[in-house]
Amino acid sequence: GEEVAQTPKHLVRGEGQKAKLYCAPIKGHSYVFWYQQVLKNEFKFLISFQNENVFDETGMPKERFSAKCLPNSPCSLEIQATKLEDSAVYFCASSKSLQGRVTDTQYFGPGTRLTVL
Amino acid sequence: QKEVEQNSGPLSVPEGAIASLNCTYSDRGSQSFFWYRQYSGKSPELIMSIYSNGDKEDGRFTAQLNKASQYVSLLIRDSQPSDSATYLCAVSNAGNNRKLIWGLGTSLAVNP
Numbered sequence: 512g513e514e515v516a517q518t519p520k521h522l523v524r525g526e527g528q529k530a531k532l533y534c535a536p537i538k539g540h541s542y543v544f545w546y547q548q549v550l551k552n553e554f555k556f557l558i559s560f561q562n563e564n565v566f567d568e569t570g571m572p573k574e575r576f577s578a579k580c581l582p583n584s585p586c587s588l589e590i591q592a593t594k595l596e597d598s599a600v601y602f603c604a605s606s607k608s609l610q611g612r613v614t615d616t617q618y619f620g621p622g623t624r625l626t627v628l
Numbered sequence: 629q630k631e632v633e634q635n636s637g638p639l640s641v642p643e644g645a646i647a648s649l650n651c652t653y654s655d656r657g658s659q660s661f662f663w664y665r666q667y668s669g670k671s672p673e674l675i676m677s678i679y680s681n682g683d684k685e686d687g688r689f690t691a692q693l694n695k696a697s698q699y700v701s702l703l704i705r706d707s708q709p710s711d712s713a714t715y716l717c718a719v720s721n722a723g724n725n726r727k728l729i730w731g732l733g734t735s736l737a738v739n740p
Contacts, residue, residue, distance in 0.1 A: 552714060553730070621670070622671050
């Protein structure tokens with residue numbers, strides 16, 4: 512599609528429950544990035560993919576967070592055993608390519624608001 | 629010290645005035661610089677990207693980059709009430725796998 516799509520828009524989970532978020536990048540974009548935005552606008556990088564391969568996972572809290580981008584399927588971000596501090600908006604972004612020294616523009620989806628009670 | 633710093637604001641300007649937003653960054657290897665606008669409850673929307681020292685103009689928006697001073701700014705001319713939003717500065721480089729490093733944003737209010 513022409514836009515990054517994210518589902519669901521809102522997700523409410525009790526502490527300890529699992530949460531799974533989905534992202535479909537713009538058609539033709541090879542790179543997918545996940546960011547977490549908590550209060551006070553703070554964006555935190557989580558993980559990026561080049562097609563179905565993990566490109567950079569340095570931001571992932573590995574104990575409870577996992578992510579995949581499989582061929583012909585939306586990418587997913589899964590949080591096992593959610594905690595209160597996981598409450599945030601999770602944004603997915605895609606970009607066409609990473610050329611040379613320049614970082615291509617990342618286009619953002621509408622986000623998934625996760626509330627952990 | 630945060631990697632990307634912005635004044636949180638709020639920055640308040642009258643309609644029709646020039647709004648000036650500033651951003652400093654600590655990583656000298658940074659190569660790509662972005663200004664995103666984010667309305668409350670919405671996703672970030674790209675306003676400008678800049679990669680070379682100097683000015684880049686697009687309509688009412690001008691981005692200015694000074695790598696020696698590690699400083700990037702955004703000027704909004706003829707500010708409109710619809711420009712009222714949070715403006716986020718984001719920085720990237722090939723050495724950190726192109727992930728965006730974000731400032732906390734500057735809240736801009738344009739008063740009619």
